Amino acid sequence: MAKQVRQLDRVVIRFAGDSGDGMQLTGDRFTAESAQLGNDLSTLPNFPAEIRAPAGTLPGVSSFQLHFADYDILTPGDAPNVLVAMNPAALKANLRDVPRAAEIIVNTDEFTKRNLAKVGYEVSPLDDDSLDAYAVHRVPLTSLTVKALESFDISKKDAERSKNMFALGLLSWMYNRSVEGTEAFLRKKFANRPELVEANVTALKAGWNYGETTEEFAVRYEVKPAKLPPGTYRNITGNLALAYGLIAASVRSGRPLFLGAYPITPASDVLHELSKHKKFGVVTFQAEDEIAAVGAALGASYGGALGVTSTSGPGVALKGETIGLAVMQELPLVICDIQRAGPSTGMPTKTEQADLNMALYGRHGESPAAVVAASSPSDCFYAAMEACRIALTYRVPVLLLSDGYLANGSEPWKLPKVDELPAITVDFATEHNHENPDGSTSFWPYQRDPETLARPWAIPGTPGLEHRIGGIEKADGTGEISYDPANHDTMVRLRQAKVDAIARSIPDLEADDPTGEAKVLVLGWGSTYGPIGAAVRRLRGSGHQIAQAHLRHLNPLPPNTEELLRRYDKVVVPEMNLGQLSQLLRGKFLIDVIGYNKVRGLPFTAGELETALEEIVKNV
Amino acid sequence: MSDPVTIPNGRHALSLVPKAEDKQTAKEFKSDQEVRWCPGCGDYAILAAFQSFLPSLGIKRENTVVVSGIGCSSRFPYYMNTYGMHSIHGRAPAIASGLSVSRPDLSVWMITGDGDALSIGGNHLIHALRRNVNLKILLFNNRIYGLTKGQYSPTSELGKVTKSTPFGSTDAPFNPVSLALGAEASFVARTLDSDRKHLTSVLAAAAEHNGSAFIEIYQNCPIFNDDAFEVLKDPSSRDEAVIRVEHGQPITFGPDGSRCVVRSGFGLAVADTASVDPADIVVHDAHDADPTYAFALSRLPAGSDALMHTPMGVLRDVPRPSYDDLVRAQVEHAATGAVPEEDLDRLLYSGDTWAIV
Numbered sequence: 001m002a003k004q005v006r007q008l009d010r011v012v013i014r015f016a017g018d019s020g021d022g023m024q025l026t027g028d029r030f031t032a033e034s035a036q037l038g039n040d041l042s043t044l045p046n047f048p049a050e051i052r053a054p055a056g057t058l059p060g061v062s063s064f065q066l067h068f069a070d071y072d073i074l075t076p077g078d079a080p081n082v083l084v085a086m087n088p089a090a091l092k093a094n095l096r097d098v099p100r101a102a103e104i105i106v107n108t109d110e111f112t113k114r115n116l117a118k119v120g121y122e123v124s125p126l127d128d129d130s131l132d133a134y135a136v137h138r139v140p141l142t143s144l145t146v147k148a149l150e151s152f153d154i155s156k157k158d159a160e161r162s163k164n165m166f167a168l169g170l171l172s173w174m175y176n177r178s179v180e181g182t183e184a185f186l187r188k189k190f191a192n193r194p195e196l197v198e199a200n201v202t203a204l205k206a207g208w209n210y211g212e213t214t215e216e217f218a219v220r221y222e223v224k225p226a227k228l229p230p231g232t233y234r235n236i237t238g239n240l241a242l243a244y245g246l247i248a249a250s251v252r253s254g255r256p257l258f259l260g261a262y263p264i265t266p267a268s269d270v271l272h273e274l275s276k277h278k279k280f281g282v283v284t285f286q287a288e289d290e291i292a293a294v295g296a297a298l299g300a301s302y303g304g305a306l307g308v309t310s311t312s313g314p315g316v317a318l319k320g321e322t323i324g325l326a327v328m329q330e331l332p333l334v335i336c337d338i339q340r341a342g343p344s345t346g347m348p349t350k351t352e353q354a355d356l357n358m359a360l361y362g363r364h365g366e367s368p369a370a371v372v373a374a375s376s377p378s379d380c381f382y383a384a385m386e387a388c389r390i391a392l393t394y395r396v397p398v399l400l401l402s403d404g405y406l407a408n409g410s411e412p413w414k415l416p417k418v419d420e421l422p423a424i425t426v427d428f429a430t431e432h433n434h435e436n437p438d439g440s441t442s443f444w445p446y447q448r449d450p451e452t453l454a455r456p457w458a459i460p461g462t463p464g465l466e467h468r469i470g471g472i473e474k475a476d477g478t479g480e481i482s483y484d485p486a487n488h489d490t491m492v493r494l495r496q497a498k499v500d501a502i503a504r505s506i507p508d509l510e511a512d513d514p515t516g517e518a519k520v521l522v523l524g525w526g527s528t529y530g531p532i533g534a535a536v537r538r539l540r541g542s543g544h545q546i547a548q549a550h551l552r553h554l555n556p557l558p559p560n561t562e563e564l565l566r567r568y569d570k571v572v573v574p575e576m577n578l579g580q581l582s583q584l585l586r587g588k589f590l591i592d593v594i595g596y597n598k599v600r601g602l603p604f605t606a607g608e609l610e611t612a613l614e615e616i617v618k619n620v
Numbered sequence: 621m622s623d624p625v626t627i628p629n630g631r632h633a634l635s636l637v638p639k640a641e642d643k644q645t646a647k648e649f650k651s652d653q654e655v656r657w658c659p660g661c662g663d664y665a666i667l668a669a670f671q672s673f674l675p676s677l678g679i680k681r682e683n684t685v686v687v688s689g690i691g692c693s694s695r696f697p698y699y700m701n702t703y704g705m706h707s708i709h710g711r712a713p714a715i716a717s718g719l720s721v722s723r724p725d726l727s728v729w730m731i732t733g734d735g736d737a738l739s740i741g742g743n744h745l746i747h748a749l750r751r752n753v754n755l756k757i758l759l760f761n762n763r764i765y766g767l768t769k770g771q772y773s774p775t776s777e778l779g780k781v782t783k784s785t786p787f788g789s790t791d792a793p794f795n796p797v798s799l800a801l802g803a804e805a806s807f808v809a810r811t812l813d814s815d816r817k818h819l820t821s822v823l824a825a826a827a828e829h830n831g832s833a834f835i836e837i838y839q840n841c842p843i844f845n846d847d848a849f850e851v852l853k854d855p856s857s858r859d860e861a862v863i864r865v866e867h868g869q870p871i872t873f874g875p876d877g878s879r880c881v882v883r884s885g886f887g888l889a890v891a892d893t894a895s896v897d898p899a900d901i902v903v904h905d906a907h908d909a910d911p912t913y914a915f916a917l918s919r920l921p922a923g924s925d926a927l928m929h930t931p932m933g934v935l936r937d938v939p940r941p942s943y944d945d946l947v948r949a950q951v952e953h954a955a956t957g958a959v960p961e962e963d964l965d966r967l968l969y970s971g972d973t974w975a976i977v
Contacts, residue, residue, distance in 0.1 A: 032972055181972060225976075234973045244968060251960045258722050260714075278954035279963055283721060283947055288747035292714035295707075295744070299687070299718030302705060303726070307718065325708050415973070418965045460703035460719075460726050461638075463682045468651070468697050470706025471690075480653070481698065 003212075004219045010069035011175065011223055012077030015167070016094045017086030017107075019052050019062045022164040027064025029168055029185065033177035035235040035412055038225025039068040042530065044076035044603065045408045049265065049348045056110075056118045061093040070224040074530040074537075076409060078605035084167055086110060086141070089119045100133040105170070107163070109142035137216055141166055148206035152199050162203035169207020176222050179204055231414040238377040238406030239266070241413065242310075242336060243273035245384025247280050250306050252385070253392055253424035256281040258300035260293035260309045265348040266404040267338040270310040290318040294335065298322055301331045302469075304428065304459035306388060310336040313355045314344070316362065316399070323397045324363040327495060329469045330446075330455045332391035336384070339403040341601040350601025351404035353526045354577035359399035360555055360584070366492045368499040370394070371554040373401040375529035378413035380406055383552065389424045390502055395454045401554070403576075405603045406527045429456035429465060434477070443467060446479035452505075453498035455479075500556050509558040511567075513547035514540070519620045521568035522613060523593070525551040525581055527603060528574050534606035535613055544617045554581070562589045569620050572596060574609055633754060633830040633942075636724040637679045644675035651701040657692060662813035662839035663760065667699055669819045670758075674702075677827055679727055686729045687716040689736035692767045693760035693839070696731040710741025713748035713755070720754050721944050727827070728754065734761045734775040738794050742774075746803035751943040752831035756823075759796055759836050760813075764845035777925050782844075795926070797918040797935060800834040801911050806940040807833035808914060810932050813840060814853055818864075818932065825934050831942040851927050863890075863920065865933040867906040870898075887916040890929050906937040 013030065017023045024045055034041050044065040053060030067077035082103045085091035087110035098104065111124050125131050126138060145166040149159040165186075172179050183201050190196040211217050236244075250257035257280065261271040275284040283300070287293035294309040301307030309319065316337045326333040339355045341347035359371045370390045374383035380402055387400040432441035433456060443465040446455050458465040467479060475482035476490050511521060524532045529550050536548045547568060551557065565571050565585065573582045574596040582595040596612050598604065649671040657663045674684065684702040688694035690709035697704030703726075707715050712730050720728045737745045737759050748755060764782065765771040771784040775796060779788040800808045807829040811822045819837065826833035838849045851861045863873045863881065871881040872893055880893040880901045888902060905913065914936040920929045 036972060036974055038974060038976060228976050230976050232969060232973050232975050234969070234971050247967065248964055251964045256722065258718060260718060277967070278951045279958050280960060281951055281955055281958075283951060285718065285721065287714065288743055291711060292717075292744050292747065295711045295714030296718030296721070299705075299715035299720075300722040301718075302715070303719045303723040305718075305722045321708055322711065329705075415968050418961050418968070460685045460723065461680075461683050463680070466682055466701055466703055468653075468700075468704035468706065470697070470704075471708055472706065 003217070006219050006221050008221050008223050009071065010067065010073065011082065011221065012065060012067045012080045013082045013084070013171065014063055014065040014080035014094060014097070015084045016061060016063040016090035017164070018055055018089065019048060019050070019060045020055060021062070021086045022161070023062045023064050023086070026164045026168050027066055029182045030171060030177070031066050031235060031410060032181055032185075033172060033179065034066065034068040035233070036181055037177055039070065039223055040072045040226035040228060040412060041066060041068040041235070041410075042073055042076045043067070043410045044405065046602070047349055056087055056089055056115045058089050058093050058119055061089050063090070063094060068223055070226050072226060072228060074533040075603070075606050078607045084171065086163070086167070088115050088121055088125075091125065092119045092121070098134065101135065103135045103137065104131065105137045105139055105167070107141035107167075108138045109140045139170070139216065144206065144210060145203050148202055149199050152195060152202070154195055154199055158196065159199065162200050165200045165203040166207035166210070169204040170211045173208040173211030174217060174220055176220060179208060228412065229414060233412045233414055235410050236378050236413045237269075237408055237410045238374065238380040238402050239269040239338065239408070240273055241378050241380040242374070242384045242400075242402060243270050245381035246274065246306075246308055246334075246388065247277055247282065248381070248418070248421055249385045249388030249424060250280060250282070251418075252421055253306060253388065253426050255304065255306040255392065255426055256283070258283045258285065258297055258305040258307050260285045260287050260296035260300070260307070261311065262287050262290045262293045262315060264290075264312045264315050266340055266407045267310045267312045267315070267336065269407065270336060270338070290315040291322060294319040294322040294333070298326055298331060298333055301326075301333055302329075302460070304457070306334070306392065307332065308334040308336065310338070312338050312340045312348075313342045313346075313358065316355060316358055320363045323369060324365065324367050325471050326397040327363070327367045327369060328471050328474070330395045330495070330498075331457075332395050333397040334387045334391050334400055335397060336400045336402065338407045339401060341599070347601045349404065351527065351603060352576050352599060352601060353401070353403055353528070354580065354599065355401065356525075356554060356577065356580040359401060366496065368496050369555070370396055370398040370499055370502055371401065372398060372552060373526040373554055374406055375526060375550055375552065377406050377409050377411045381413070385422060386552065389422060392424055392426050393454065393505070394452055394498060394502055395457055396499060396502075401526055403527050426457070428462065429458040430462060432464065444477045444479065445469060446474050446477055448494070448498075453494065453501050503556040503559045506553050506556075506558055508560040509549050509551065509564050511547040511549040511564060512536075515545055518545040518547040519569040520572060520613070520617050521547040521549060521565065521570070522572045522574065523549050523551065523565070524574055525554060528576065531604040531606050531609055532574060535609035538606060538610045539613055539617060544614065546613060546617055551581075557588075562591070565589060565591050565593070570594060570616055572613060572616055574604060574612075576604070633828060634677065634679055634727055637683050637727050638725060640678055640680045644681060646672040646675060648681060649674050649701050651699050653698045655699050656695065658843050660840075660842035661692070662762065662841070663693055663696070665813045665816065666758070666760065666819065666837060666839065667696065669816045670823065671700070673820050673823045676824065677727065683725055684727050684729070685719065686731060687712050687719065688731040689733075689741055690767070691733040691736045692841075693731055693733040694736060710736055710739070711744060712736070713741060713744035713757070716755050717748055717751070717753045721947055724944055724948060728756070730755050730757045732757065732759050734759065734763060734773045734796070735765050738774040738796060738799070746799070749800055749803040749805040749832045749834060752804075752806050752940050754831055754942045754944045756826045756833045757835065759834065760839040761796060761836050762839045762841040762845055763848050764841050766841050766844050770844040793926070795918060795921070796836045798915060801915045801918060801936060804911075805834045805936065806831045806938050807934070808936040809834070809934040810836045810838070810930070812838045812849065812852060812932065822934060825937065829937060830945070831940055849927065851925070852930060861928050861930060863929055863931045865904040865906075865917065865931050865935060867904055867934065867937070870901040870903050872901060881917075881920070888920060890920065906934050908936075909938055911936060
């Protein structure tokens with residue numbers, strides 16, 4: 001009997017299981033299948049910092065949420081329509097996020113007395129009425145998988161470990177996705193262990209066939225491809241896009257990329273990725289510590305490379321002194337801060353955007369640096385290119401802010417044409433730039449370009465331009481050591497003016513205000529772009545007027561920022577911190593912006609922002 | 621990505637640095653800046669020796685870079701008419717590593733002190749040595765913090781009375797040479813500020829060495845630790861105190877070579893030459909692949925200030941691929957035939973892509 005097929009415009013699935021159950025892989029594969037089908041999508045991996053927390057416990061739960069749709073979407077979804085719970089801990093940890101009537105697929109094999117006790121269930125939720133509000137599918141995933149693999153000469157443990165592929169097969173059947181890509185993926189992944197290839201592929205297909213034949217699943221769903229702008233797409237995470245953006249900036253500027261990095265969650269993937277691309281002349285230096293990582297990057301910049309360091313908040317704290325040196329020496333330096341929940345170790349695998357103040361001010365003295373933030377996983381590519389452009393053009397440290405949500409989350413990316421990417425022009429100094437009173441000439445390392453206020457970049461190996469730079473205050477022009485009071489005041493102001501001058505090279509802040517009649521502007525920065533956009537759409541859908549603007553440049557701000565904000569009666573600033581941008585805007589412009597602040601280690605949901613913004617929109 | 625890469629070995633340290641066309645002079649290496657160390661500071665002698673020595677390398681002046689940290693010695697780059705960077709406290713090895721690795725056409729010299737290299741920058745120093753980055757590291761050891769006006773340093777002797785230790789230091793000091801050897805340094809030497817000839821010969825050997833070269837230079841601070849190395853300089857004591865080592869030569873010292881170095885247990889000891897079989901006198905082997913011997917040599921100094929029987933010269937000089945060469949070999953291997961714009965296009969469009977028309 002052919003099963004019923006129901007059309008949906010969007011679905012949110014959450015795969016949840018033990019850290020060792022392979023939920024991230026399962027989610028990744030389902031994402032790839034959905035991308036291949038042409039759905040728009042957004043993902044939210046959520047996993048513990050512990051590599052293997054005790055099996056079956058709440059701290060060990062790892063999940064992967066995927067939102068896919070037949071139209072363009074902006075967030076990984078507020079609440080799952082389908083929860084796949086591989087064990088009682090996964091059910092317990094995720095149930096509060098699941099709305100009534102949603103579907104829950106549970107692996108009944110894991111609901112043993114022992115596993116239930118581990119998470120404090122006295123009675124199995126499968127046996128009482130606690131799940132009555134949901135459409136629960138009871139599937140013995142483990143035993144079905146083991147049974148499907150009976151004929152294989154593999155251990156029971158290996159057979160059981162294939163249960164995530166069984167689950168993936170089942171879900172792929174439910175949502176009409178092809179498993180061919182996953183099959184090819186498995187053949188590559190287990191190339192050295194052919195018995196595991198066949199076992200996993202068999203489990204995958206068994207899951208699919210189970211859906212096809214069992215009475216338990218009466219309905220299949222279909223989510224048609226999204227109507228996205230024409231082009232070639234790939235699914236991409238923020239860290240991968242950021243790494244590619246750095247390579248692109250290196251290619252487009254002709255400066256070799258040097259990455260100094262020390263492993264840190266959630267930034268390490270930038271190091272991993274760049275270490276693969278020596279073909280582009282990329283040098284990756286895994287330093288002994290965060291300080292050495294940025295020091296080596298600065299040394300490379302001094303030599304004419306594009307010096308970059310990638311880290312997260314604790315690392316930026318350690319790099320502060322060297323960033324200050326880069327401010328003083330006026331050399332290009334890009335510091336990628338993949339923000340995570342702090343302070344201290346905080347919650348390393350959880351997202352936050354509370355490093356804005358550190359990026360802006362986290363150094364001693366008057367120490368201005370440029371700050372650029374990415375707004376979505378694919379936007380990390382362009383934000384990285386922009387950070388490099390500013391660093392190379394203005395010879396200034398640039399903090400590039402991403403966060404854990406962007407780093408590990410993914411979305412389809414319409415791929416750019418390389419020759420359409422911005423070209424970054426770098427001119428090294430080659431000649432004397434100062435005429436002395438006696439008519440002779442000399443090289444002044446702190447003579448400035450009148451437009452950018454950047455000093456000349458004279459790299460070692462250039463004859464006749466030998467000079468010394470350091471952390472000690474420089475005399476304006478000559479760059480010689482100076483303790484002159486008036487000179488210090490001049491130099492402090494010049495360094496600030498140079499960073500301010502970057503504003504002339506960045507586009508105006510634009511508000512998305514379709515009717516032009518909105519009285520409330522919601523202003524964001526960083527990864528809140530998706531949830532804010534989704535909330536704004538919903539509000540407009542229910543007849544409200546609201547404008548949205550998003551900052552790419554946090555320092556300097558776009559030149560029209562104040563003027564734009566003043567156009568609106570109210571400005572709302574949602575941030576995953578206690579109001580760092582709000583404070584900046586109030587301090588700079590004396591505008592009484594309204595903050596919406598939560599620091600839970602998770603991105604905002606569109607729903608909560610919709611509720612908060614609606615209150616404000618209704619009351620202006 | 622996992623293609624085998626040939627590991628270069630035995631490359632000359634300066635083989636990729638462009639040669640000077642004309643003969644250079646010490647004067648050309650002097651910057652126009654007024655030297656501002658205290659009168660009588662040992663740094664003057666080292667600076668003069670260094671400026672006189674550099675022309676002998678025959679490399680372009682503009683391809684010479686001097687990088688320093690913070691401290692009295694770290695003002696050094698300002699006085700050199702080369703490229704130079706006066707960086708931040710302790711971080712010079714990291715900064716110089718980034719520069720050296722990305723610019724094989726440069727001769728990079730690092731100037732540091734006992735506080736800069738062994739205290740705040742200890743971590744960077746040992747890792748630069750471990751990696752064997754192509755840096756020539758000159759550690760000016762005056763056994764005191766000079767620039768901050770006289771606190772004890774990580775090489776100050778136990779019990780030393782200083783501004784921050786009025787009752788005597790309770791810190792045990794480092795032996796910098798032992799530390800460098802323990803950090804897998806491939807070239808380790810020691811010399812003295814006032815012995816220009818010896819200092820120059822050690823600099824020359826270091827310059828030839830491909831990889832990290834670590835030179836400890838005992839340097840007098842006339843203000844806060846005057847005559848700290850007097851036992852090594854005073855004609856009445858120096859013959860007994862200093863053990864000159866030269867590769868391939870039996871190690872004898874003292875008046876008329878009356879003293880010598882012999883094996884003793886797992887280490888070395890000082891003996892009277894007359895009382896030992898000449899065959900038992902250790903012949904210095906700086907090229908010994910095993911650092912144990914050089915380490916034993918570094919442990920000979922004795923006495924309350926640990927200066928009696930101080931080995932001077934090149935203790936260790938062994939070939940080991942430099943970090944720079946290894947990194948470059950991988951990059952060059954991978955980048956053969958690369959066309960950046962096309963490769964970038966291929967990279968972006970790699971993986972699972974799909975078209976929307």
